[in-house]
Amino acid sequence: MVVLLALAGCEEARPAPERVPGAAPAIAVAAPVTVPTPTPADEAPEPPLSPVTSSAASPAGLAPLSPAARAALLAGPEERIVSRREHFTISNEYRHDLWFPYLRGLGGAYVGVASDQNYTLMAVARSEVGYLLDLDRQVVRLHRGYMALIAASPGPEEFLARFDEDAQATTRALIEAGLSDMSERDREDTLRFIADNRAALRDYLGTVRAARRGDQGITWLSDPELYAHIREMVAGGRLRPINGNLAGKTAMATIAASARELGLAVKLLYLSNAEEYLVYTPEFVANVRGLPVAADSVVLRTIHDRFVGWESPGDGDRRWNYQVHTLEDFQLRLDDRKNSSRTAMLARASAEGVISRVARGVSVFQRVGG
8 A cells, every 4th residue: 555646737748658569653564464375266267368477578587787777777857755644664465466477577667656565576577677666755765775685685584684673783784885875864864764663664574574375475575586586686776766756747757768768668567556546637647658568568556445346355355456457558548538537447447347357356457459
């Protein structure tokens, strides 16, 4: 979950989407969730948007970006948004594994909001670069802190131990070194936030570490292979946390231009439930339609089950419906101004019969053209 605010603006021309070939407040910690192993009766039928079967886009290992590629990743301005609300630095979505069949090996560029759940999704997709966008600077800074600790931690256990009480001095030194490019004020704010919330973060990350489906880990901290991919991305300079608004005028345009310069399609756009808090303004529409995409690019969104007709999986997560939508189709639907919000778009798509309920708590849009 994450809260993002839409910014009002004037109507502007929308170009056709480009397609690319081939002291801090306390944070609440959710109780640990046990994800049950599904029985045969729980298995989903073949959905209209087929699960990914090819991993051609996912390299066996990620080399560090060249200086030119790193410069392209970091090029362009971001927004500097001051947020005085509650900080959504943890996730209360527990069944990201329901999305895994649609993500495996997608590669390309990743764009996602909120906190560390992005690492799980990027790792499953074998993303090549990641843009970690958030309205809240504290979330963006937390990504930077995590990255510094990931770089110094060979495995999930070592990473988690950085939040132990007796590790505070070492952890501070590692983060301080990793954030040496920040202004002194921003660096101190980051260090203070992590120190003040150390115990809560330790409990939350411990829950992430314990998340399994049967014997298989289903998060970046419970599956060593997923952690290894994220560590490769960190070591290779392939992640960019960026302060910005999905409906803003700067950060999303920066991401689109950066991915285009790198020659990468945005294969994965993770919105969490951000659309719940915004309408599809001309700025939002232009931002999403401006992303370079490929035929297999997807949007991931969560829909709270308090909205009628959108049930949660029940076991393991009694809150969210996990939806998969092709990014090309989303871009096309945004060009129709009758789709003025997520609610309006989903109502029209449901009436068209193009959303399949492939399993309890999982909904999938059909591909463009059915």
